[in-house]
Amino acid sequence: MCSEAPLHPASADREPAQAQALVLAAGSGKRMLPLTATTPKPLLAVRGQPLMFWAMQALARGGFTRQLVNTAWLGEQIGQRLGGRVEWPGLPAVEVIYSHEGLDFGHALETAGAVLRALPRLEPVFWVLAGDVFAPEFVFSPIAMQRFADSPALAHLWLVPNPAHNPGGDFGLSDGGAVLNLARGAPGCDFTYSTIGLYKSAFFADCGVPAGNPCGQAMALSPLMRAAMDRGQVTGEVYTGAWTDVGTPERLAQLNA
Numbered sequence: 001m002c003s004e005a006p007l008h009p010a011s012a013d014r015e016p017a018q019a020q021a022l023v024l025a026a027g028s029g030k031r032m033l034p035l036t037a038t039t040p041k042p043l044l045a046v047r048g049q050p051l052m053f054w055a056m057q058a059l060a061r062g063g064f065t066r067q068l069v070n071t072a073w074l075g076e077q078i079g080q081r082l083g084g085r086v087e088w089p090g091l092p093a094v095e096v097i098y099s100h101e102g103l104d105f106g107h108a109l110e111t112a113g114a115v116l117r118a119l120p121r122l123e124p125v126f127w128v129l130a131g132d133v134f135a136p137e138f139v140f141s142p143i144a145m146q147r148f149a150d151s152p153a154l155a156h157l158w159l160v161p162n163p164a165h166n167p168g169g170d171f172g173l174s175d176g177g178a179v180l181n182l183a184r185g186a187p188g189c190d191f192t193y194s195t196i197g198l199y200k201s202a203f204f205a206d207c208g209v210p211a212g213n214p215c216g217q218a219m220a221l222s223p224l225m226r227a228a229m230d231r232g233q234v235t236g237e238v239y240t241g242a243w244t245d246v247g248t249p250e251r252l253a254q255l256n257a
Contacts, residue, residue, distance in 0.1 A: 002215040003104050019068035019097060021059050021127035021140075022118050024195075025052055026072035026101050026108040029132070031247050040074040041246070042131035043081060046255050050081065051246060052131035053088075059127065060091045062140030067094055068121060069131070070114045072102035097121060105216030112221040116204055116213040125149045130195035134255060137241035138196060145198060148235075154203040154228055157236040159191035160243050166192045171229070171236070179236040181229040194239055203228065 029041030036044070042052035056067060071078045079098055086094045099118045101109050109117055115128060125145060138158070148156045157179055162169045169189035172180035182189040201211070207224055209217050228234050246252050 017066050017095070018123045019066045019118070019121055019126065020064040020123055021067050021129065022115060022122060023052060023055060023059075023067055023069045023129060023131045024111060024114060025078055025131040026070045026075065026114060027132065028073040028108070032249060032252070035249055035252070036073070038074070040071075040077055043077060044246070044252060046134055046246065046252065051134065052078075054134055054136050055129055055131055056086065056094060057088055057091060058136065058138055059129075059140050060088070060094050063092070063142055064127065064140055065092050065094050066097075068097050068099060068118050070099040070101055070109075070118060072100075072108035075100055075102045101216065107216070107218065109213065109216060110218045110220050112204070112207065112219040112224055113209070113213055113217055115199070115221075116207070116209050116211060116219065117216070119201055119204060119211040119213075122201065124201050126199060126201075128197050128199055132246050133195050134244040134246055135194065135196065135239070135241065138194075138239065138243075148198045149200075151235065152233075153235040154200050154233040155225065155235075156198040157234065158194045158196045158239040159236050160194045160239055162190060162192050163243075163245070165245070165247065173236055173238065177235045177237065178232060179229050179234040181226040191236075191238065194243060195245070196239070203233075 025042040029036035032041050043050045059067060069078060082096050084096055086096060159173060168184035169191055170193045171191050172182040172188040173191055174180055244251055244255060
């Protein structure tokens with residue numbers, strides 16, 4: 001079933017402004033079972049608050065207060081917890097709009113599919129980040145966004161040195177800042193995608209699915225990313241701050257120890 005209404009505004013009384021960031025929160029978190037049997041992974045508690053709050057607060061700290069959240073697995077819990085406006089002490093209020101993929105299509109759309117679904121409600125340059133990654137020191141910088149907007153690149157990624165759970169890595173990085181499409185484990189494949197990146201809507205222009213993804217086509221980001229790397233359209237930099245992909249109950253327990 002195709003749906004032309006990609007987003008669910010928090011209020012029916014007004015059209016929400018274009019979002020500056022997409023916070024990915026639709027995954028089923030199968031590796032986190034049994035914890036995710038009744039709670040979506042982004043709402044699991046990390047150091048006293050839901051995991052996704054850390055990313056949303058960091059965005060707000062950088063001035064990015066219009067945030068779009070996609071949902072699928074137990075997505076109604078995320079909407080109930082956040083509502084349409086969130087306020088944390090010392091931070092500007094965050095306006096939240098939703099792309100309820102589970103409600104609209106019965107399944108999550110994967111990363112590229114999620115971005116395409118949300119694209120009509122995103123600014124031309126926007127952040128994409130995972131709501132289940134813990135990176136409390138990351139700075140969402142307006143200067144970095146402007147620098148990227150002024151560049152010819154279509155995506156800019158933050159990479160981390162390969163963690164223990166991904167020793168073969170995802171990508172390489174040239175001295176000039178180009179992200180390299182290398183095979184896992186190949187020489188120079190020293191970095192893992194942090195799941196934090198800046199994108200231009202043009203990145204998704206030729207993927208074969210229209211903006212708004214009205215038929216709810218699931219699409220992975222990696223093939224699009226690697227093709228863009230081969231065209232020299234992806235830049236990146238290394239992030240060395242605290243970073244955890246909260247992918248297993250053991251990693252969650254370590255963060256909360």
